Amino acid sequence: MPGNAPVGGWTTLIDDIVAGKWTNPETGERATVPYESIVIGESLQGREADLVAGLELGERYTIVADAQTFDAMGARVEKALKSLGAVDTVILDHPHADMAAVHDLTEKLARSEAVIAVGSGTINDLCKFVTGRTNRRYAVFGTAASMNGYTSTTASITLENGLKVSLPSHAPSGFFIDLGVTAAAPAYLSAAGFADCLVRSVAQVDWWMSHRLLGTLYSTVPYIIQEDDERELNRRAAGIATGDIAANGYLHRVLALCGLGISFTGMSNHGSMGEHQVSHYIDCFARDKHPGTLHGQQVGVATLSMARLQRIFLDSETPPQIRPSRIVPQAMARRMGAEVAAQCYQEIQPKIFDARGAAEINEKLATLWPVLRAELNAFALPVAEMEQLLRDAGGPMTAADLGLPVEIYREALIYSREMRNRYSFLDIAADTGMLEDFAGGEA
Template identity: 40%
Template sequence: MSQLFLDRLLEGTLTDSETGERLSVPVRKVTIGTGLAPVAAQLVVPLGLGRRLAVVMDADTRRAMGEAVAGALSTGHLVESIVLDPHPHPDMEVVEEVRARSREADGLIAVGSGSINDIVKHAAHLAGKPYAVFGTALSMNGYTSSSAAITEKGLKKSLASTAAQGVFLDLDVLAAAPKRLIAAGFGDSICRCTAQTDWLMSHLIRGTPYRDTPFALQREEEAALMADPGRLIAGDRAAVALLARMLVLSGFGMTLAGGSYPASQGEHLIAHYIDMRGQNLPMAYHGEHIAVTTVTVARLQERVLGRTSLAIRANADTPAVFAREFGAELGAECWNAFEPKLLDEEGAAALNRRLAADWPDIRRRLLAVSRPSTEVKAALENVNAPVKPADVGIPEPFYREALRNARRIRDRFGVLDLAEAAGELDDFIAAETARPAAHA
C-alpha cells in the first residue's frame, strides 16, 4: 500500500467501503523515510506544537535518535530534554512524572517506541497539550492510535489519549534497531487474525459493535508480510517499510473503531495479565508476549471452531471469586471491568437458542477471518520471534493462571469467554501447558 494511500487517509479523501463516507483520523502527518532527525524542525514546525517543547526519551532512544532530534529542534524552539530511566514502565506514576517535568512545555515530543510513546501520549492528554512522536523501533502498533496501554492501580487499561499530530519513522533507525524489536513488531501485527476473530465473535454472539474497515486497511500489507516475513530480520528496507505501514494502519484502525478492539482481544488480555501479575519474569517486549499469546489463542479458536455444535452455561464468576484470585482491591477493579459481559442463566439460555440455530453460519464467518495456528507459528519462527511461554521465560504454572484468569480483567467477550462457557477452557489449558510436545 503506497504512501499516496496513507496521504489520502490523512487528508480525509479515502472512502469507507462499509459506509461510503470519507474516513477521518486525527493524525495530521505520517512520514516514513530516511534522514528524519536532522530535519526534525522542518517536520515539527507545521504541526504548531508551540515554541517550548519537551523531548522525552530514555538512555537507549537518546542514543538512537533522541539527542539528534532535540538538537535539530533547538534551532527554532526552546527544548527541554527529559531522559527517563531505562525501560520505563507505562504506568500512571511515570505518566505523572512526565506531566510534571513538562509543565512549562507547549507541546511534547516522544522519541521511542511502545512504552515511551504511550507514556507521553497519555501525559499530553492529561495536560491538554499536543504531541508528536519519532519512532525508534517497529515494536508495536500504537504510534497512530488514540489510546494508550497504561497500568493504573495494578490493572492494565486501554485509556483514551491524545493522538499524535505527527508520526515520523526513519527506516534507517528502524532497521538498525535490535532484530528482537523488529520481531516483536511483527508479533504485534500478526495478532490481527486472532483479534478480528474474537471481535467478530463478540459481534455475532453478543451483538456488540464491529467494523471491517480497520482490517481492510491492512489486508494488502499483511498478505505481503506473511509471504516472506524473514526479509524483516535480514534488514530488507522494503520489508521494514512494509511493516511500518502495517503498524501505522493498524493504529489508524483502532482510532477508526473508537478503541483498541481491532488489534487487542484475547491474546492481549493474556499478555496484559502477564504484565500485571508476573513476578520476577525476564524482560520481554510487549510484542514478544503477543507473539506467544497469539499462537495460543489461535489454537484455542481452532478448538472451539472445530465444534459442529455448541452449547454454553452461565458464568460462575462472582465478586468473591475475583477477590480470591486478585485480592480485594484489584479484584474489585477487575470485577467492575468484567461485570458488563457477565452471562447469567437467562442470558445463557437466550444465547443457546441462537447458537442452536446460527452456529454453523457463525462458525463459517469466523473461520473466514482466522488463520491456522501452524501458519501463525511458522511465520513467527521465520523472524526468530518467541512462540511458546518458555521462550520468554514464563513458567508453565503462571501461564496456566494467565489463561484461566485473563478473561476476567476486561469486558471484551472473545474465545476465552466462549471456551469457558462451553466447558472447553480447562481442558484446553491442561492440553496446552502439560506437555512440552504441545509447543513443538
C-alpha cells in the same frame, strides 16, 4: 522510490486517510482522523527540523527519550531542533508506563510548550497521556516497530492499583519513522511488533463471534485498510529477524494502519481480544515472576494459543454448548487483590451468564453455527502458518521462550477473561468447561 516500497511510497493510503481524501466504505463519507502528519521514509536525515516546524507546536521544544532512544535518534533530533529555537531534553531512567511515571513526567513537562517524544511504546504512551491530560499537542519520532500504539488515540497505562488499562488519550500531531533507525533496532523489538500484527486473525474471529452472539459493535474498516499490507508483511516475515528495510517498512505500515483503525471505531477490538487479555494478565499479575518481556512478545505466544483454541471449535460441526458462567468474586480477589478484582468484576458483568442467559446463547449458537463457523473460518489463518510466520520473524513461541513459568502462563489463559468485557473464545471455552484442560496442554 525503491522497488520494495508500495506504489506511491511508504505512506500511500495513509496520506489519503490523513488528508481526508479516503472514503469510508461503511458510511460513504470522507474519512477524518486526528492526525496532521505521518511520514515514513527510508531516511529522515536532515528533515527532522522541517517535519517538526510544519506542525507549529510552539517555539520552545522539549525532547523526551530514555538513554537508548536518545542514542538511537534523540541526539540527532535535539541537534536539528536547535535550528528552530530553544531545546530542553528529558532523559527518563528505565521508565514504565504507569501512573507514577505519569505524575513524574507531568512535573518535568509543566513548563514545556512543544513536546517531542523519541522512542517507542513506553515513551510514546507517557508523552501521549501527559500531553493529552494537559491539552498540548505533541509529535513522536519512533525508534522501533515494536507496537501499534503510535497512531492510536489510547494510551496503555498501569494504574496505581496495578491494573493495566487502555485509557482515552489523543493522537500525536506528527508521527515520524526513519526506517534506517527502526530496522537497526534490536530484532526482538520488531518481532514484538510483528506479533502485534499477527493478532489480526484471532482478534477478528473473536470480535465477529462477539458481534454475532452478543450484538457488540463490529467494523470492517480497520481490516480493509490493512489487508493488502498484511499480506505483503507476512511474505517478508523472515526479513523482520534480519533488519530488512522493506520488511520493517511494511511492518510500520500495518502497525500504523491498525492504530488508525481506532479513529474509525473508537475502540481497539479489531486488534485486541482474547490474546491481549492474556498478555495484560501476565503484566498485571506475574509480579516477581515476570521475565521482563515486551507486551508484543507475550501477545505473540498468546496469539498462537488462541489460534489453537479457536481451531478446536471451528473444526467441529457441532455448536458449542455453554453453561452458566462460573466466576467467583472471592477467588478473583485472591488472585488480583480486592480492589482490582472489584473493578474487573464490575467491568465483566455483561458477559457473565446465568441459566437463562446461557440458554439464549445456546439457542443462537444452534441456529447460527453452520453460517457463523463458515464466517469465522474465512477470517482465520491456519495455525501452522501462524506458527511459521512468528518463527520466521524471530518471536518467542512458548511460555518457556518468554522465560515465564508455565503455571503463570496457564493461569493467564484460564483467568484473563475476568479482566475486561471483551467476549472471546476464552469465554466460550470457559463456559463450556474445557478451558482448564486446554490450558493444561499449553506450554
